[in-house]
Amino acid sequence: MLDDVTTPPPVPQPGPETGPGAAPGAVPTSGSVPQPATGPGPSAGAPALSLHGLWRRFGDKVAVAGVDLVIPAGSFYGLVGPNGAGKTTTLSMATGLLRPDAGTVLVGGVDLWADPVRVKRSLGVLPDGVRLFDRLTGAQLVTYAGLLQGLDRPTVEGRTRDLLAAVGLTQDADTLVVDYSAGMTKKVALACALVHAPRVLVLDEPFEAVDPVSAANIREILHQYVDGGGTVVVSSHVMDLVQRMCDHVAVIAQGHVLAAGTVDEVRAGRSLEERFVDLVGGRISGEGIAWLRTSSD
Amino acid sequence: MVAHLVRLKLTLLRNGLRRSVWQVLGMVVGALYGLFLLVGAVVGLFALGFADLQVRSDVLVVAGSLLVLGWWLIPLVAFGVDATLDPRRFITFGLPRRDLLTGLTLAGLIGVPGVVTALTALATPLSWWREPAAAVAALLGALVGVLACTIGSRATTTALAPVIGRRRVREVVAAVAILPIMFLGPIMSAVADSADRLASLVTAARVLSWTPIGAPWAVAPAVAAGDWLGAVARLAIGVATVLVALRVWSWALDRTLTDPVSSGGDARARGLGWFGVMPATPVGAIAARAATYWLRDPRYAIAVAIVPAMPIVLGFASPGSSLLLIAGPVTAFVVGWSISADVAYDGTAFWTHLAAPVRGVTDRWGRVLVAGALGLVVMVLVTVGTVWYADRFDALPALLGAGLGLLLTSLGAASVTSALVVYPVQMPGENPFATKQGANAASFTSQMAGFTAVGVLAAPAAVLALLAVSQRSAALGWVALAVGAVLGAVLLVVGVRVGGSVLERRGPDLLQRMRSFD
Structure with missing residues (x-):
């Protein structure tokens, strides 16, 4: 068990209250993505998201075994881990979609599970492996997400148009989501997560099945969003992407946090991928499978 | 091999x-x-x-x-x-x-x-x-x-x-x-009634x-x-x-x-549909979503398709008798109860509600409003139609009372049931007849419990209506209408409140269960 779980040092970041974003309810200027909501948070200066001692078991299998993670406000946080590491379970518990067996989740310093309905307003979520209300058209789905957040009609209309343009779905705004491809579905779900300009954006595998051009567009949206004072948490399998895109990273395996901190701290002078393989283990080296070499016969 | x-x-x-x-x-x-x-x-x-x-x-x-x-x-x-x-x-x-x-x-x-x-x-x-x-x-x-x-x-x-x-x-x-399955009864009895059925079998x-x-x-x-x-x-x-x-x-x-099958079909819908019609509130949005699904999702469409068949089947079952008159109240129950598995019908898409700051009662009301409005219209139409056909206009207030009572009560009971249990159901686009494995016992138990609850709770209005129709008493009929409306409304509000708080408490567990079905 590696013991380099570090609490990241307080990185000077523009606090959410200094962001230039639009106030909730205002119509954003056309063509721009909603900026994170501003105004004094529940307790300014608190980390955007902090998880303490999260546990969750499914039957006999412990999926998450005591995860502690502090995600500073204004950070672009990557969550990496092998398949079945507990990333999705952790993110589900952090966003109110799955009740932890033990532990607390603080969003901007406020306990999520104590008052889920109030706290969820400041979270934008893109879960992995779930359906959408796919008998709605793309535009209807984003509108639905916006109205559920309590936004008024002009705001929702403007933001829906902007977001669909930003993720490149304007052409397909009137197509049923059930007829979307996997990548398009991811993109429309991302638009749903962004529509209320949350303080914290939690995205589970946002780049899966998304083509490179769309992925670049999404990355740009997310960077703009962080620059505006928002906090983004993404999980991914792709180390290279996380190393380039994120400023913080946590490595999770078998339900534990193996390392966490700024990307430079965690990778310690090597590539994130090498460091990841070191931490997680499981690389099988040696002769390989001799009979797989077709040239041998 | x-x-x-x-x-x-x-x-x-x-x-x-x-x-x-x-x-x-x-x-x-x-x-x-x-x-x-x-x-x-x-x-x-x-x-x-x-x-x-x-x-x-x-x-x-x-x-x-x-x-x-x-x-x-x-x-x-x-x-x-x-x-x-x-x-x-x-x-x-x-x-x-x-x-x-x-x-x-x-x-x-x-x-x-x-x-x-x-x-x-x-x-x-x-x-x-x-x-x-x-x-x-x-x-x-x-x-x-x-x-x-x-x-x-x-x-x-x-x-x-x-x-x-x-x-x-x-x-x-x-x-x-x-x-055809609905009309199997009438067809069978029609065949049985034909005098030379033996001859037709031989042919x-x-x-x-x-x-x-x-x-x-x-x-x-x-x-x-x-x-x-x-x-x-x-x-x-x-x-x-x-x-x-x-x-x-x-x-x-x-x-x-x-040449693998593609699910094909590029369905498009212009504009926002119901989302542009309903008020721009969370309840309005949930109602708009529900209304869209009632039209686009065959699982709901079937509940509507059954409705016109109901009086016809009852009419065939015992021609000329007053059994036909129960078609209105039965329709009310069928439509009201149709949202009893609404969360299960959402499937894992239910996360959209869970991730949003939506109160349980908001969720419940949005769903109830659509099913209720539809049920009310259909119930009144069927009741008036059957009363006219049977020429029993004296029974109208009593039947409307029973129908209203059953509609509101079943909506209330369904609001609680759908927040309590989820079981594997067909997802939209899957075949509505292919009952999922493992669904039988859980759905059977919850459906039976729900039927019983609705039956007991709606009994006052239903019994009064029955008496009014059989005694041909206009006064009793009006009492049935009043009891049905008032008691039903109270039960609906209670059901939505209880269902709402259950949903807030159990929402994450329901989602987790539905994830495990996939």
């Missing part, structure tokens, strides 16, 4: 059962039902041996034809029921076609319907215990018949897969197919015995009648049917393997 496929099917069956107790329970219930049918069929076949030759032949041919036809057609409607051994999964293994076909044919017989069909068919010689030669012929015919069932069923499903696989087509087929049997579906079962009767030429001809028709089905299946399989 063939043995491997059969063993694979058995392993899949066993692993499926290991997943949950409910699945075992469902399997046991299915097996008991199958056993019941089998025992009934065997006893019936033996008893038929006492009947005279003509009756015996006709009954066997007609029943056998229905069996084959059922195998060929039901899977088209109930498509996706058995996709455990989808040929496409074997595409990467270089299996000889002959082995694949044989294996899939035999594997298709594993399962309750297959076993019951095979054993019933093999029991047909029992009907010929007085004519040993015919009994042997019956066994031969039964073998051909069973092959015609399974191979024919594979042929029709595989050949029509590209058409049925298209989302829109499947939805329409499924929605339309429920109508039907005579024609069917020369068709691919009836020929295998007509071999033994022909032998018993001493018509050897006819027997050989029927056997030839049966074998030819199996061979043709095999060719069609093989050809269609080639096509599916090289």
Whole structure:
């Protein structure tokens, strides 16, 4: 068990209250993505998201075994881990979609599970492996997400148009989501997560099945969003992407946090991928499978 | 290879059962039902041996034809029921076609319907215990018949897969197919009422015995009648049917393997639809979403499609009596209760509500408003229509009272039920008839409990209405209307409140359960 779980040092970041974003309810200027909501948070200066001692078991299998993670406000946080590491379970518990067996989740310093309905307003979520209300058209789905957040009609209309343009779905705004491809579905779900300009954006595998051009567009949206004072948490399998895109990273395996901190701290002078393989283990080296070499016969 | 496929099917069956107790329970219930049918069929076949030759032949041919036809057609409607051994999964293994076909044919017989069909068919010689030669012929015919069932069923499903696989087509087929089932009662009674039903059976049997579906079962009767030429001809028709089905299946399989089915259809809808009509609030949004689904999702559309059929069925069931008058209240209950599995119908898409700052009561009201508005309109229309048809306008207030009471009460009870339990249901686009494995016991229990609760809670208005209609008392009718409206409204508010707080408490657990179904 590696013991380099570090609490990241307080990185000077523009606090959410200094962001230039639009106030909730205002119509954003056309063509721009909603900026994170501003105004004094529940307790300014608190980390955007902090998880303490999260546990969750499914039957006999412990999926998450005591995860502690502090995600500073204004950070672009990557969550990496092998398949079945507990990333999705952790993110589900952090966003109110799955009740932890033990532990607390603080969003901007406020306990999520104590008052889920109030706290969820400041979270934008893109879960992995779930359906959408796919008998709605793309535009209807984003509108639905916006109205559920309590936004008024002009705001929702403007933001829906902007977001669909930003993720490149304007052409397909009137197509049923059930007829979307996997990548398009991811993109429309991302638009749903962004529509209320949350303080914290939690995205589970946002780049899966998304083509490179769309992925670049999404990355740009997310960077703009962080620059505006928002906090983004993404999980991914792709180390290279996380190393380039994120400023913080946590490595999770078998339900534990193996390392966490700024990307430079965690990778310690090597590539994130090498460091990841070191931490997680499981690389099988040696002769390989001799009979797989077709040239041998 | 063939043995491997059969063993694979058995392993899949066993692993499926290991997943949950409910699945075992469902399997046991299915097996008991199958056993019941089998025992009934065997006893019936033996008893038929006492009947005279003509009756015996006709009954066997007609029943056998229905069996084959059922195998060929039901899977088209109930498509996706058995996709455990989808040929496409074997595409990467270089299996000889002959082995694949044989294996899939035999594997298709594993399962309750297959076993019951095979054993019933093999029991047909029992009907010929007085004519040993015919009994042997019956066994031969039964073998051909069973092959015609399974191979024919594979042929029709595989050949029509590209058409049925298209989302829109499947939805329409499924929605339309429920109508004959609804009208089965009236059709049966109409057939039974016709004076010369025996004559029609004889004619039907005579024609069917020369068709691919009836020929295998007509071999033994022909032998018993001493018509050897006819027997050989029927056997030839049966074998030819199996061979043709095999060719069609093989050809269609080639096509599916090289040109996979796409679910196709590029449905578009202009503008925001209901989202532009309903108020821009969370309740309005949830109502708009629900209204959209009532129109676009066949699972809800079926509840609406049943409504016009209800008075017709009741009218046929006892023509001229006042039974028809209950059509309005029954409709109210059917529409009100239709949201009792609403969260389960959402499936994992329910996360959208869970991730948003939406109160449980908000969620409940949005769903109730749409079902309630629809139920109210339909209930009033059906009640007024049946009252007019039966010329009982004196009963109108009482029936509206009972209908209103049942509608509001069932909406309230459904709001609680759908927040308490989720069970695997068909997702939109899947076949509405293919009940999911493991759903039986949980859905049965919750539905029964809900029925009972609605029955007890709506009893005051219903009993008053019954008295008013039977006594032809106008005063009692108005009392029933008042009681139905007031008590129903109270129960609805209580149901929504309770359901809302249950939903807030259990929402994450429901989502987790639904994730485990996928």
